[in-house]
Amino acid sequence: MKMKGLSLQSVKQHPSLIPLYVCVGAGCLFATFYTIRLATKNPDVTWNRKTNPEPWNEYANKQYKFYSPIRDYSKIESPAPKFDN
Numbered sequence: 001m002k003m004k005g006l007s008l009q010s011v012k013q014h015p016s017l018i019p020l021y022v023c024v025g026a027g028c029l030f031a032t033f034y035t036i037r038l039a040t041k042n043p044d045v046t047w048n049r050k051t052n053p054e055p056w057n058e059y060a061n062k063q064y065k066f067y068s069p070i071r072d073y074s075k076i077e078s079p080a081p082k083f084d085n
Contacts, residue, residue, distance in 0.1 A: 043055050043058065
């Protein structure tokens with residue numbers, strides 16, 4: 001016995017479930033997109049340590065936030081610490 005609302009025929013009988021499925025689907029897509037974005041764009045994540053041992057130095061004057069009202073990062077001082085060996 002299937003649960004009500006999980007088959008296409010059941011959804012046709014209860015159309016009020018359609019917005020629920022749309023919102024849950026959109027939330028899942030956004031969460032997947034954001035997780036992939038964090039794994040590929042975040043300076044804390046290193047996929048290839050041999051070619052780029054310190055990836056956070058690339059973001060000294062770049063934006064890596066999802067949204068920021070500042071457009072030109074080259075004119076402001078980077079909040080990242082500078083480590084000298």
